[in-house]
Amino acid sequence: MVTNNLNVxxxxxxxxxxxxxxxxxxxxxSVLSSTCPSRTSLARIANKWTAMVITVLEDGPLRFxxxxxxxxxxxxxxxxxxxxxxxxxxxxxxxxxAEIPPRVEYELTPLGxxxxxxxxxxxxxxxxHIPEVLAARDAxxxx
Amino acid sequence: MVTNNLNVxxxxxxxxxxxxxxxxxxxxxSVLSSTCPSRTSLARIANKWTAMVITVLEDGPLRFxxxxxxxxxxxxxxxxxxxxxxxxxxxxxxxxxAEIPPRVEYELTPLGxxxxxxxxxxxxxxxxHIPEVLAARDAxxxx
DNA sequence: CTGAATCCCATATGATACTG
DNA sequence: CAGTATCATATGGGATTCAG
Numbered sequence: 051m052v053t054n055n056l057n058v059x060x061x062x063x064x065x066x067x068x069x070x071x072x073x074x075x076x077x078x079x080s081v082l083s084s085t086c087p088s089r090t091s092l093a094r095i096a097n098k099w100t101a102m103v104i105t106v107l108e109d110g111p112l113r114f115x116x117x118x119x120x121x122x123x124x125x126x127x128x129x130x131x132x133x134x135x136x137x138x139x140x141x142x143x144x145x146x147x148a149e150i151p152p153r154v155e156y157e158l159t160p161l162g163x164x165x166x167x168x169x170x171x172x173x174x175x176x177x178x179h180i181p182e183v184l185a186a187r188d189a190x191x192x193x
Numbered sequence: 194m195v196t197n198n199l200n201v202x203x204x205x206x207x208x209x210x211x212x213x214x215x216x217x218x219x220x221x222x223s224v225l226s227s228t229c230p231s232r233t234s235l236a237r238i239a240n241k242w243t244a245m246v247i248t249v250l251e252d253g254p255l256r257f258x259x260x261x262x263x264x265x266x267x268x269x270x271x272x273x274x275x276x277x278x279x280x281x282x283x284x285x286x287x288x289x290x291a292e293i294p295p296r297v298e299y300e301l302t303p304l305g306x307x308x309x310x311x312x313x314x315x316x317x318x319x320x321x322h323i324p325e326v327l328a329a330r331d332a333x334x335x336x
Numbered sequence: 337c338t339g340a341a342t343c344c345c346a347t348a349t350g351a352t353a354c355t356g
Numbered sequence: 357c358a359g360t361a362t363c364a365t366a367t368g369g370g371a372t373t374c375a376g
Contacts, residue, residue, distance in 0.1 A: 081316045082245060084266030089241075091326045092319035096244045096312075098236045099368095102225060114339055123227030125370050130340055140329025151337045152376065161325055168314045169239075173224045175311055176235035182304055183234045186283025257358055268350050273359065294357040295356085341374070348367070355360075 094139055099124065099132045101169040104158065107142065108166045111157035141165060237282055242267065242275045244312040247301065250285065251309045254300035284308065 081088045094100060099121070106112065106120045118129055133156055136142045141162035147153040158166065224231045237243060242264070249255065249263045261272055276299055279285045284305035290296040301309065 081319050082249070082263060082265060086320075086323075087327060088319040088323045091323055092244065092316060093241045094326075095319060096239055096241045096315055098232075098239045101235065101239045106225065118339095120225060122225060125368095126340065127342090127371090128369055131368085138330055138333040139326045140333075146339090148376095150376075152339055154339060161322065161329070164322070165318065168311065168318055171311045172239055172315070173235060175308065176224050176231040176238060177229075179304065179307070180229075180231045180234050183237075183282045184230060186304070187281055190281040190283075261358095269359070270351090270361095271349055274348085289358090292357095293356095295359080297358060337376100339375090341372105343372080344370090346367105346369080348365100350365075351363085353360100353362080356358095 091139070094135060095165060095169070097132075099128065100136065101172055103132060103136065104141065104162060104165050105170045105173050107156065107158045107162070108170070111145070111155045114154050114156070117156065136162070234282070237278060238308060238312070242271065243279065244315055246275060246279065247284065247305060247308050248313045248316050250299065250301045250305070251313070254288070254298040256296055256298050260299065279305070 080086060081092050083089075102121050103117065106117065112120065114129070114133075117133075118124060118126065121129065124132075133142065133144070137144050137156075140159055142156050142158055145155045145157065147155070223229060224235050226232075245264050246260065249260065255263065257272070257276075260276075261267060261269065264272065267275075276285065276287070280287050280299075283302055285299050286302055288298045288300065290298070
């Protein structure tokens with residue numbers, strides 16, 4: 051199941067969006083506030099699989115199996131859950147074709163595309179700084 | 194306990210770092226590869242609490258209690274675990290003062306500081322796009 | 337055969353009580 | 357104050373089974 055692990059009362063319609071999410075007077079209304087809905091959003095995007103999915107989808111739509119191959123090692127369930135969460139949050143679209151064998155394609159939405167830059171930066175950071183991180187781990191564990 | 198949830202054989206010393214993490218010939222050696230150590234790194238940084246901790250620490254060292262206050266809603270245990278993981282990976286330093294009452298300060302390392310930009314971008318993205326995300330959720334759930 | 341739901345376990349996270 | 361210990365629960369994730 052796709053659960054919403056967040057301690058926030060959902061807003062209602064898209065129309066009233068701006069009003070609902072305005073900070074109460076005198077409140078620091080940021081991702082740091084436990085009552086701010088943006089935390090739900092941060093939890094979704096600051097996530098290992100999300101980062102990889104968005105990064106991989108940049109080059110165009112991919113079907114389920116291709117994503118699974120690209121994201122070496124992800125299980126079917128986790129990929130399904132991740133994709134559904136991303137679809138729900140408006141980051142990707144899901145296009146199912148009535149064919150045999152079945153074909154389902156996932157594609158970045160404009161919103162999702164705005165996330166690609168930031169997330170790919172993160173992926174690159176991870177790749178570029180492994181040596182330093184692993185060295186730090188070695189040093190730390192040696193004590 | 195602080196666990197390492199990763200499927201990677203640790204490298205050995207900092208000296209041999211460059212050799213060990215060179216990709217086997219013909220391999221796409223990226224964060225997408227399940228055998229690439231950078232995944233361990235990505236898992237740590239692409240994380241809700243990590244993003245918030247690094248973001249908050251940018252303005253200078255903070256002590257445990259201040260961090261806990263700033264990161265509204267985090268439990269002591271989780272904050273401890275998160276900080277220890279970040280320290281192990283060389284992102285922050287921990288300075289303990291022999292005073293009563295005790296004082297412990299956490300500070301970004303140069304390595305950690307290189308992460309601040311990318312992660313704060315993510316936090317800001319979350320803050321700026323909540324309306325769109327919540328609207329998308331509304332639309333999705335309405336079906 | 338592809339995509340995804342189900343079952344089940346490991347881990348992550350959180351609340352609470354306790355200590356130097 | 358800054359943790360640790362313990363316990364309870366939520367979530368992540370893999371193996372398997374199911375559906376079209």
